[in-house]
Amino acid sequence: MMRRLALFLLCFAVWIVLVWPPRDETGALRLADLSAGALAALLAAAVMREFTFEKTRGLLDPRRYLWLAAYGVVLLFYIVKANFDVAYRVLHPAMPIRPGIVKVRTSLRSASAITALANSITLTPGTLTVEATADGWLYVHWIHVTTTDPEEAARHIVSRFEWFISRIFA
Amino acid sequence: MSDTIGAVMLAVGILFNLAGCLGMVRLPDVYNRLQAATKCVTLGTCLVLGAVAVLTAGQSAAIALRGALCIVFIVITSPTAAHALARGAHASGVKLWEGSVADAYAADGEPGAAREETE
Amino acid sequence: MNDPHAKEGMSLIVKTVTRWLKGFLLLYGAYIVLYGHLTPGGGFAGGVIVACAFILVFLACGAGIGHRTLGRLAASELDSAGALIFTAVGALGIALGGVFFRNFIRTPPEAHFRLLSSGVIPVCNIAIGLKVGTSLFMVLAILSAVHVAVKGGRRRMVRRREDKS
Amino acid sequence: MPETIYNLACGALLVCCGMCLYRIGLGPTAPDRAVAIDILGIVVVCFTALLSLRTGLSYYLNIGIAWAILSFVGTIALAKHLEGKGFDE
Numbered sequence: 001m002m003r004r005l006a007l008f009l010l011c012f013a014v015w016i017v018l019v020w021p022p023r024d025e026t027g028a029l030r031l032a033d034l035s036a037g038a039l040a041a042l043l044a045a046a047v048m049r050e051f052t053f054e055k056t057r058g059l060l061d062p063r064r065y066l067w068l069a070a071y072g073v074v075l076l077f078y079i080v081k082a083n084f085d086v087a088y089r090v091l092h093p094a095m096p097i098r099p100g101i102v103k104v105r106t107s108l109r110s111a112s113a114i115t116a117l118a119n120s121i122t123l124t125p126g127t128l129t130v131e132a133t134a135d136g137w138l139y140v141h142w143i144h145v146t147t148t149d150p151e152e153a154a155r156h157i158v159s160r161f162e163w164f165i166s167r168i169f170a
Numbered sequence: 171m172s173d174t175i176g177a178v179m180l181a182v183g184i185l186f187n188l189a190g191c192l193g194m195v196r197l198p199d200v201y202n203r204l205q206a207a208t209k210c211v212t213l214g215t216c217l218v219l220g221a222v223a224v225l226t227a228g229q230s231a232a233i234a235l236r237g238a239l240c241i242v243f244i245v246i247t248s249p250t251a252a253h254a255l256a257r258g259a260h261a262s263g264v265k266l267w268e269g270s271v272a273d274a275y276a277a278d279g280e281p282g283a284a285r286e287e288t289e
Numbered sequence: 290m291n292d293p294h295a296k297e298g299m300s301l302i303v304k305t306v307t308r309w310l311k312g313f314l315l316l317y318g319a320y321i322v323l324y325g326h327l328t329p330g331g332g333f334a335g336g337v338i339v340a341c342a343f344i345l346v347f348l349a350c351g352a353g354i355g356h357r358t359l360g361r362l363a364a365s366e367l368d369s370a371g372a373l374i375f376t377a378v379g380a381l382g383i384a385l386g387g388v389f390f391r392n393f394i395r396t397p398p399e400a401h402f403r404l405l406s407s408g409v410i411p412v413c414n415i416a417i418g419l420k421v422g423t424s425l426f427m428v429l430a431i432l433s434a435v436h437v438a439v440k441g442g443r444r445r446m447v448r449r450r451e452d453k454s
Numbered sequence: 455m456p457e458t459i460y461n462l463a464c465g466a467l468l469v470c471c472g473m474c475l476y477r478i479g480l481g482p483t484a485p486d487r488a489v490a491i492d493i494l495g496i497v498v499v500c501f502t503a504l505l506s507l508r509t510g511l512s513y514y515l516n517i518g519i520a521w522a523i524l525s526f527v528g529t530i531a532l533a534k535h536l537e538g539k540g541f542d543e
Contacts, residue, residue, distance in 0.1 A: 011316045017235045018320050032404040040319035044312045048342075048358065083186055083213045086206050090193035099202055100272035115305035122249035123212065128205050129249075130256045130275055132301050139275040141201045141256060148272045177459060184466045187500065191473035194493060200485045203477075207493045218463075218500045219515075222507045232512035237503065240519050243310075244496065247522065250306045251492050251529040257300055258536030259485035297543060299534055314523060321520065328513040330520075338520060341527045348530050352542035433541035449540065 004045045006059060011041035064168055071164040075120055078160070082125040089143065100145040104154040106136050106162060113169040114138075120161045127157055176225035183217030186210045199267035200259050208252040216241045297351035307349040314342035322418035326407045332417025339422030344429050352430070361430070364423040371420030378409050378416070460508050467504070470497050488532045495525025 015037035016022060024030055089097055108114050111134070118129040118138060126143040140157055147153055193206025219241050223234035266273055298304060318339035325331030347355030382391035392408040400406045435446045474497065477490035502518035534541065 007312050011312055014239070014313060014316060015320065017239055018317075019324075020232045020235050030404075036323055036404060040316055040323065043319060044315045047315060048312045079209070079213055082209050083189075086193060086209050087186065087189040090189055090196060090206055095196065097197070097202060098271060099199075099267060100270045101201075101266070101275045102272055103274040103278070111301060111305045112309075115302045118253065118302050119246070119249040119306075122252055123209060123245070126205065128201065128208070128256060129253050129302070130201075130260060134301055139278075141205070143202060143205050145271050148274070180459065180463060183500075184463050187470050187497065188466055191470040191493065191497075194477055194490065195473050200483060200489060203486065204489055207489060211493050211496050215496050215500050215503075219503050219518075222503045225507055226510060229510055230512060233506055233510075233515060236512055236515040236519070240499065240503075240515055240522065243519060243522055244499065246306060246310065247526040248496065250302060251526055251533070253302050254299065254530055254533035255485060255488055255492065255536070258488070258533035259483075261537040262485065264483050264485055299530070299537070299539075303530065317519065317523065321516070328516055330516065334520065338523060341523055345527050345530065348527070348534055348541060355542075429541065 003055075007048070008041050008045040011044045012037055015041060067164060067167045071161075071168060074160075074164065075123070078120075078124040082123065085125045086143075096144070098144050099141065100148070101130060101139055101141050102145060102148050102153045103150055104138050104140055104158050105150055106138060106154070106158050108162065108166060108169075109136065110169055113165050116165050116169065117158070117161055120165075121157060124161075172224055172227060176221045179217050179221035179224060183214045183221060186214035186217065190214060199270075200264055201256055201266065204252050204256055208248055212244060212248045215244055297353060299349050303349045307345055311342050311346055314345065315339060318342060318418070318422065322414055323404070323411065325414040325418075326410045327402065327404070332414040333421050335414070336418040336421025337425060339418060340425035340429075343422075343426045347426070347429065347433075352433070355430070359423070359426060361427070364427050364430075367419050367423040368427065371416045371418070371423070374416035375413060375420070378412055382409075460504060463504055464501070467497055467500055485536055488529065488536065491532070492525065492529045495521060495528070498525075 016034075019030070019033045019037065022030060022034065089095060106114070106117060108117055114132050114134075114136070118132045121127050121129050121138070121140060128141040128143075129138055130141050131139040138158070140153070142153075142157070146156070187210065190207050190210025193210065194203045197203050197206055219237040223237040226233045260275060318335045318337075318341070320335070321328075321330035321338055322332060322335030325335060343355065343359050346358050379390045382393060383389055385391065385393040390409075394408040396406045396408060405411075434448055436449050437444055438447045439445075440447070471494060474490045474494040478487050478494070481487040481490060499518045499522050502514045502521065506512065506514035506518075531541070
């Protein structure tokens with residue numbers, strides 16, 4: 001029930017973003033739009049039976065959102081770095097690449113955390129997640145392999161995000 | 171001031187888009203192409219959407235908010251699509267480029283893929 | 290009930306992202322349908338996005354969970370309901386105005402460019418959205434469950450699970 | 455001046471589309487073509503953003519979001535087909 005309520009509130013927030021501004025020229029609330037949004041969010045929360053959130057406990061903990069904001073900044077830095085890295089490799093006449101698929105180990109276990117980690121790895125320098133298994137092995141395509149040892153590779157690829165994600169998806 | 175920032179963001183975003191597409195044409199195998207294309211085109215598109223938000227900031231908040239929604243959507247879906255395509259390519263038997271140094275995924279027998287060979 | 294490690298369907302990452310996004314896809318489809326008379330879109334475009342939300346669940350988690358989200362019976366009944374509402378709007382036009390699809394809901398001029406305006410068009414949009422959303426989903430579900438086989442010299446659509454030959 | 459910027463940006467994006475079409479046409483394997491189709495979808499979102507900049511109307515971005523959704527679902531379907539699975543398993 002709580003998970004449906006959380007999904008309803010989130011959907012309603014997205015609706016308000018879609019129909020912005022919420023007040024018309026005279027300053028009155030646009031009640032028709034907002035009630036239509038409530039109906040649509042109710043529909044979305046009622047129909048989508050397998051839930052968006054794994055659990056609602058701790059969803060209101062403000063520290064998680066602070067970590068999320070900090071993580072966004074870190075991720076943005078690595079994404080920009082990744083793009084200059086890839087653009088350099090593409091534009092260089094000799095194309096300095098040394099690709100391969102390596103496997104790394106992560107200590108994260110929840111499905112959301114593994115997914116967030118895998119998507120972050122895909123967006124950051126020279127790495128692309130090919131497969132993530134539920135017991136914590138990630139198979140990563142690396143555009144410039146420096147080591148095939150799982151421990152060593154994990155220090156290059158995984159460790160910079162794992163700490164943040166384990167706090168966000170606690 | 172905000173015009174200059176917006177124009178610079180637009181230019182950088184479009185240059186990243188061009189670099190990503192060029193990588194898709196130049197690089198040797200499908201995994202490397204995915205690397206270049208996904209990263210560069212994702213950031214390029216997000217920068218273009220951000221530039222549009224900055225350039226129209228004086229007119230309406232609606233464009234900026236919808237642009238932000240679009241950015242969130244693309245940042246979530248684009249790596250997922252890349253992952254699904256890479257996994258699909260590996261399962262359909264596309265080999266890595268001959269200059270590749272390792273393929274731990276094939277060595278472990280594609281765990282998680284769970285394909286039963288019928289026909 | 291929601292086991293991301295099941296063998297059916299696609300990988301863990303795709304399943305989790307589907308779980309994150311499907312509610313918002315449905316919401317966005319509803320937005321396109323409801324605002325069809327004010328912005329680009331309308332019944333068909335919004336219906337396609339609604340169908341996409343269900344199709345994504347169907348693709349990522351397999352047919353079992355896909356049909357638990359929108360069952361075959363519910364889909365066909367919503368499909369018929371959409372068609373009936375659309376026809377009823379047309380018939381009411383005859384009954385109240387004398388012409389098929391006559392606009393029988395008057396909206397005052399100051400309501401233009403608001404959500405509640407433009408007469409029967411939003412009702413028609415909702416009906417078309419229901420119809421298109423559910424029937425496109427059923428098209429994918431049916432086409433993925435059957436294939437064409439030659440039996441007795443004739444080409445037939447047969448269910449794949451029953452065709453072991 | 456904004457006119458020039460808009461034209462240059464559209465020209466550059468058309469070059470991107472041309473490269474994607476090159477890869478769709480000549481891609482040696484099916485996954486190459488799927489990658490190019492995915493990227494083409496994201497480049498079209500850029501076009502809608504530019505249209506919204508040119509006209510100042512916010513609802514062009516609605517089309518962009520809808521295009522991104524359809525492109526994502528299409529790519530997932532292509533990937534599932536490449537994996538060698540039927541759509542209902």
